[in-house]
Amino acid sequence: MQDRALTDATHKDMANAIRALAMDAVQKAASGHPGMPMGMADVATVLFTRFLKFDAAHPEWPDRDRFVLSAGHGSMLIYALLYLTGYPDMDMGEIERFRQLGSRTAGHPEYGHAPGIETTTGPLGQGIGNAVGMALAERFLNQRYGDDIVSHYTYCLAGDGCLMEGLSQEAISLAGHLKLGRLIVLFDDNQISIDGPTDLSITEDQLERFRASNWHTAAVDGHDREAVALAIENARGVADQPSIIACRTVIGYGAPNKEGTASTHGAPLGEEEIAGARARLGWSHPPFEVPDYILSAWRAAGRRHREAYERWTEAASRLDAASRKHLVDPIDIEVAEAIAKATNAIKTDFAAEGAKLATRQSSQKVLERLVPIVPGLIGGSADLTGSVGTLTKQHAIVKPGDFAGNYVHYGVREHAMAAAMNGLALHGGIVPYAGTFLVFSDYCRPSIRLSALMAQRVVYVMTHDSIGLGEDGPTHQPVEQLAALRAIPNLNVMRPADSVECAECWDIALRSENTPTILVLTRQGLPLLRTAPGAENLTAKGAYVLIEPDGGRDVTLLATGSEVSLAVEAANLLHAEGIKAAVVSMPCWELFDAQDEDYRQAVLGAAPRVGVEAAVEFGWQKWLGPTGAFVGMRGFGASAPAQELYKHFGITPEAVAAAGRELIVS
Numbered sequence: 041m042q043d044r045a046l047t048d049a050t051h052k053d054m055a056n057a058i059r060a061l062a063m064d065a066v067q068k069a070a071s072g073h074p075g076m077p078m079g080m081a082d083v084a085t086v087l088f089t090r091f092l093k094f095d096a097a098h099p100e101w102p103d104r105d106r107f108v109l110s111a112g113h114g115s116m117l118i119y120a121l122l123y124l125t126g127y128p129d130m131d132m133g134e135i136e137r138f139r140q141l142g143s144r145t146a147g148h149p150e151y152g153h154a155p156g157i158e159t160t161t162g163p164l165g166q167g168i169g170n171a172v173g174m175a176l177a178e179r180f181l182n183q184r185y186g187d188d189i190v191s192h193y194t195y196c197l198a199g200d201g202c203l204m205e206g207l208s209q210e211a212i213s214l215a216g217h218l219k220l221g222r223l224i225v226l227f228d229d230n231q232i233s234i235d236g237p238t239d240l241s242i243t244e245d246q247l248e249r250f251r252a253s254n255w256h257t258a259a260v261d262g263h264d265r266e267a268v269a270l271a272i273e274n275a276r277g278v279a280d281q282p283s284i285i286a287c288r289t290v291i292g293y294g295a296p297n298k299e300g301t302a303s304t305h306g307a308p309l310g311e312e313e314i315a316g317a318r319a320r321l322g323w324s325h326p327p328f329e330v331p332d333y334i335l336s337a338w339r340a341a342g343r344r345h346r347e348a349y350e351r352w353t354e355a356a357s358r359l360d361a362a363s364r365k366h367l368v369d370p371i372d373i374e375v376a377e378a379i380a381k382a383t384n385a386i387k388t389d390f391a392a393e394g395a396k397l398a399t400r401q402s403s404q405k406v407l408e409r410l411v412p413i414v415p416g417l418i419g420g421s422a423d424l425t426g427s428v429g430t431l432t433k434q435h436a437i438v439k440p441g442d443f444a445g446n447y448v449h450y451g452v453r454e455h456a457m458a459a460a461m462n463g464l465a466l467h468g469g470i471v472p473y474a475g476t477f478l479v480f481s482d483y484c485r486p487s488i489r490l491s492a493l494m495a496q497r498v499v500y501v502m503t504h505d506s507i508g509l510g511e512d513g514p515t516h517q518p519v520e521q522l523a524a525l526r527a528i529p530n531l532n533v534m535r536p537a538d539s540v541e542c543a544e545c546w547d548i549a550l551r552s553e554n555t556p557t558i559l560v561l562t563r564q565g566l567p568l569l570r571t572a573p574g575a576e577n578l579t580a581k582g583a584y585v586l587i588e589p590d591g592g593r594d595v596t597l598l599a600t601g602s603e604v605s606l607a608v609e610a611a612n613l614l615h616a617e618g619i620k621a622a623v624v625s626m627p628c629w630e631l632f633d634a635q636d637e638d639y640r641q642a643v644l645g646a647a648p649r650v651g652v653e654a655a656v657e658f659g660w661q662k663w664l665g666p667t668g669a670f671v672g673m674r675g676f677g678a679s680a681p682a683q684e685l686y687k688h689f690g691i692t693p694e695a696v697a698a699a700g701r702e703l704i705v706s
């Protein structure tokens with residue numbers, strides 16, 4: 041058992057400080073969730089004062105334990121803890137500005153708002169998925185750096201809501217399979233959610249569920265600090281199973297009339313109830329005041345690992361400079377340069393070979409070269425490895441309890457794969473990528489949205505990107521996914537037209553430190569269009585002119601991915617008739633949008649425009665203007681060979697040429 045120095049009285053005062061800050065901040069904001077922080081205050085006090093390895097003065101310490109508040113609505117719990125333990129940027133002013141514009145204390149914890157917030161949570165279940173990724177990152181890096189440099193736990197606080205979400209099942213199943221023994225979930229087992237008691241909607245035995253997934257389980261009274269401490273101690277001793285500790289708590293603990301009820305979940309308690317809670321808890325201090333003796337006990341907890349931190353700094357100073365840097369930033373300037381150089385070499389090779397390749401194959405060839413030069417690049421797939429081309433000869437497979445590899449078989453768990461990739465990226469030291477079919481990006485979408493919101497470098501390899509996948513039919517043929525993904529801010533949706541563009545896309549994806557990428561790749565072979573690629577990464581501009589006719593344009597054909605070669609054929613048909621057609625390849629709308637007005641105008645031109653994409657039209661108006669025409673999908677696809685489908689749905693060079701002709705005539 042670690043440090044038993046706290047007396048019962050001190051523990052009680054320290055936990056009550058959390059409760060008071062939570063109820064007072066929510067009351068002042070007239071909005072928020074006091075119940076969970078009040079209920080979990082005892083558990084959190086035990087964790088932060090006796091176990092969690094952190095140094096509040098050095099929140100970026102790479103070997104700190106990670107604390108993930110999956111039940112993000114209880115954000116006041118983490119804000120109170122960060123303030124009390126003395127993290128920078130979290131003073132009482134921030135607590136008083138809870139949920140106000142520009143504060144560090146947003147409604148739900150937001151990554152980047154303050155040190156100590158390890159991930160953005162609020163969408164229930166995501167935090168568990170992130171924690172699985174973080175625990176996995178720890179094992180990868182431990183394998184590479186050794187115990188002196190990387191050896192820490194990941195703690196995740198999850199409520200009934202997190203465990204009801206389907207994502208939790210995928211995540212716990214994956215963690216149990218991989219034997220992530222350093223993952224410890226503290227389950228706020230208060231049996232209350234928004235609608236009322238949880239038995240309104242769920243009656244299963246949660247711990248049985250976890251046991252079935254190879255987890256170590258325990259159940260304790262969450263207000264008995266020694267029982268909680270013993271359970272955490274035991275969990276830390278289990279090396280080859282993740283652990284869950286069901287902490288039976290009372291939501292809104294201390295509120296005389298409301299505790300134990302859903303009314304404390306997500307609304308201010310009210311002045312009268314708060315006064316009653318103060319009396320009941322024996323907390324006589326005014327709002328937003330924590331007496332010195334309590335604050336100093338908390339601040340001491342914030343410093344208790346200072347020596348460990350210093351030992352770590354000393355050990356890290358013995359690493360070579362590159363390894364030390366890559367622990368937090370796997371793609372530094374040198375690696376970025378190596379990526380750019382490799383990309384150029386690959387482009388040259390692709391051009392020399394001139395082969396017709398599906399972009400999923402081109403992507404695999406690119407990875408073959410990049411994996412050895414990017415430290416911390418961890419690949420994977422949701423049981424579609426052979427189809428999506430994410431595995432290379434450079435990979436070794438990660439096995440349960442064995443993290444020497446660099447490729448994860450995530451299984452058919454797309455959502456957990458995406459959430460875990462966020463955790464891998466957030467942990468630091470890792471650049472995650474993994475693949476599935478584009479149509480199943482819908483199964484990853486909530487986590488993709490968070491990759492974008494948190495500005496994380498996560499690369500999603502999404503293949504089988506249109507009716508071009510053929511016989512599998514409309515269930516597997518994405519039509520609306522491109523538009524839906526393009527609607528997410530800070531997400532680069534990249535659809536390369538050939539091998540050269542594909543290499544350029546990977547280059548950008550890996551070097552986009554603050555933006556996730558979706559690589560949208562084909563199943564079917566595509567001809568090489570960029571036959572003489574220069575060193576410049578044209579894809580970085582988002583769109584560029586592939587064919588510029590002599591003597592001005594009559595029409596501009598805009599296309600992405602597999603439809604760029606159709607546009608080129610259409611342009612040839614039009615040229616034969618004396619119509620001057622330009623072709624613009626638009627692999628990434630978001631990057632094109634970020635170019636200056638002059639460049640965009642020069643690329644788009646003044647001539648009438650035809651857009652071509654084997655997907656729905658939604659979003660294309662932006663580029664086509666009111667007079668443009670669109671050749672693409674108007675509904676779901678069908679099951680047939682790809683060539684026939686293109687004809688059936690009228691996405692052909694002839695149709696594109698006809699659309700261009702019509703625009704000129706009208």
Ligand SMILES: Cc1ncc(C[n+]2csc(CCOP(=O)(O)OP(=O)(O)O)c2C)c(N)n1
Pocket residue numbers: 073075076111113114162163164165198199200201202205228230232233234291305
């Ligand atoms: C994916 C998702 N669905 C719904 C919500 C809205 N929501 C926030 S908290 C909550 C209930 C959570 O219950 P529990 O985890 O038991 O929290 P407690 O009542 O104990 O605070 C719901 C439905 C959400 N944040 N995320």
